[in-house]
Amino acid sequence: MTSRRMTGWQGETVRFRFDGRDYEGVRGDTLASALLANGVRAVAASPALGRPRGIYAAWTEEPNALVQVAAEPMLQATTVELRDGLAAHGLSGRGRLTDETDTARYDAVHAHCDVLVVGAGPAGLAAATVAAETGARVIIADDRPIAGGSLPDTAETVGGVPGAEWAAATLDALDGRPDIRVLRRTSVFGYYDDNYLVAVERRGEHAHSRERVWRIRARRVVLATGAHERPIAFAGNDRPGVMLAGSARAYANRHGVLPGDRAVVFTTNDSAYAAARDLAAAGVEIAAIVDTRDTTGGGTDGVEVLAGHVVTAVGGDDGVSSVAVAPSDGGAGREIEADLLLVSGGWSPLVHLFSQSGGDLRFDDGIGSFVPASARQAVEVAGAARGVFTLAGCLEDGAATGARAAEAAGFRVEGTFEIPRTPDEDPGTPPGHLWLVPAADYSTHFVDLQRDVTVADVMRATGAGLRSVEHVKRYTTAGTAHDQGKLSGVLTSAVVGHALGLPLGDLGTTTFRAPYVPVGFATLAGRHRGALHDPVRTTSLHEWHVAYGAPFENVGQWKRPWYYPRAGEDMETAVLRECGAVRKSVGAMDASTLGKIDVQGPDAAEFLDRIYTNMMSTLKVGAIRYGVMCRPDGMVFDDGTVIRLADDRFLVTTTTGNAAAVLDWMEEWLQTEWPGLRVYCTSVTEHWATVALAGPGSRDVLAGLAPGLAVDAASFPFMTWRDTEVAGLAARVCRISFSGELAYEINVNAWDGLALWEAVMETGVVTPYGTETMHVLRAEKGYPIVGQDTDGTVTPADLGMDWVVSKKKPDFIGKRSFARADTSRPDRKHLVGLLPADPGRLLPEGAHLVETSTLPEPPVPTLGHVTSSYRSAVLDSTFALALVSGGRDRMGEVLYVPLGDEQVPVTVTSHILYDPEGARRDG
């Protein structure tokens, strides 16, 4: 294949593969420029219609040339930097995710600055240089591998040297200054509240981190993001070989690549003439310039200019082979042979970030574009991004904007910035405005190339009555592809305007949203993957659980041992064995994760009376009481025990998952409603290690470990605590039970946790049990787990715990709600037990309950759902807890659980299924 590289273009050779074939490019190429240099015109078929598509643009606005590079799907060939060994293939629409783990590292940086400049084109460089001179801390971010914005594309000179050279030197000078940070290959993709901007820096395959996210808080922001050239909708405007004129110019000047041999230029404005001149000089034959205006923008030597003409058709199925042109007033047309059709519908300022910042746009009739109007945040816009399209204008505007931004950030501008000399620019002919070439058939006038949306599709939407561009976008999907409608967005609005006879300025644009460019999930996740995804909390006994092969259950951030399988045991067998050991002998569980809050101060008792539904102030020092907390709406929020340590000091335990929420809850009431109460709350969860010792044999085990402690039931009654020594360790032993058996909770300093546990295990009679066994044992006794058997719609009365709600206290959180009609409805869902008719049948948690043995027509009225379900070592059946409408009035009733095609019969029972008399509590 012949090279389309300009003769004499220098560059180190780079080898790559595309669609299974080997090619060569040069260092500095993008994949797109290298493909064009090798004469590859079609990159992939369009997703919906399967039409061949080529390279349409030269940077992030590319709608067509999607590729997959190794594991990374959906990259734009126009933004992939060529590197040795790169292997890519063209994508028709969606990419493919790999099963392999991405082993690259991704990272994040937080930064603050006085002035953030986005874009290192002429305006951005001038702004950053002026701002830097004032002493302001400046960050300048540019998404390109080399600086200069459009300068490398247009090859204009600045200060007498090629623009790209001037830009590189200017950026290097900034980079050398101590308070200036230059971020290259960095796309600012989101602009959020209070000048918080987020960018992605592409550092390369061999960098310490492949990409990193910058989160930047800036006092002032200067957006110098440039402009995109606009497409025009005409028949066949999607053929490979149709390309934006400025992009073709960029391929020639930036990469030394000629995207075709013979070109027709189709334009509404003068900029395409400059493109034609550069391409002609580079060796492309310009067959004709088709100008929609009657007064043309001059000409270029020896090239025919067809004023007042439009392109009416494009010949060639696999790529442009001819271009049909005709006078726009409908006269006779002709066909011109060409393999390249360059299009320029004018230039649209990149208002994306400005619009994300909350700024308003207005329509500028002169340039036919939306431009920034009033800002909501501390931001200014400079250069082409606000419609200044001359090089000298951009430099001046950038310098003035940089000075304004620095001053607004509190810095003084001293001296003047000398605007570098630029070539004289002819003011030229004002641009024309043409969005679509009128035709009888709009089925190949493409609006969004990636979504295969045509003018005909947009007109179908307006024909169906849609008026808003937001609705048309969603109806047609125009603007919803990877490029987020960079080229198609305003064109869609224009076609809607054409169809409805409304001015474009009145229709407006669709909403601009982050991210401006696609950003990988791996990049956003950064280091927060795998073990670092969320903090992991382990108890001081963790290593023992690991050594004994326990699988772990995640409870909040805690890892809790689930069960301890012996050789050959599955979970069911292990759990039944552990349950049996506690019911018949003695078991031990690591209970360290229970939340613990130290509550102290002269008003601590009064405070707890207000927080809990039951009375806490009457608790004696040395005693323990179970308590329930509700929200003001009367729904259960948490439960646990309260230990009175002194007149003015309590230790409150919470559920494992809710410890932080309960502390927040206490703080909120203390600070916002009861600032007069002298109470101080401190989380002490991790100060203690707690071993629960449960079962009829627990008293003997404790007696052996704590010879100084009188353990008989009279000396150490239920719901009291003692400070003593256990296994030679300072310990606080609480006589409380979550299984109904005689039980103790032994608390020691967290450092001593492992020693205590090992001492308990060395007795040789104690079976370690995990959270699953704990759940089964408590469920047999009907003890609810807040968050499993409750869901924020359950009152203490619904749980059958009227006794925990004080009748004596004048008020507590939730009290007033218990007098609401809603909380005493007879059909409220009550916590009940369920016994399946088939004692071997384990009901799935979450299953619903119905009244009838055959399902009625939908909607099926359900009575409630199963909240907990287990096999039991002591009941002769599986069993479940459930919240059932009017459940306490249904004792003995048979209800049905629909499971697939079956209606599984169950009998409603009390939620307390084992030892309802509480005979086992004292051993």
Added chain:
Amino acid sequence: MLLIPCPWCGPRDEAEFHYGGQAHVAYPENPAALSDEEWARYLFFRDNPKGRFAERWNHTAGCRRWFNAVRNTATNEIEAGEVTA
């Protein structure tokens, strides 16, 4: 990402805070004296204005103190001088 002026710590990222909804909805002096409707109003009814809104924030990842601030819900601007500990 709002920049929220904590009256104790100064301006900090929104991620450090916990939102507490509408401010100045005090717990009733004597809930038992309220009708069901008045109590329901306290429990369930909150304003949702477009514009100025006094709301509560808690600096959970900092000093852990609650404070009130006036924010414009249309622009997200927090009014200087309307932040009270």
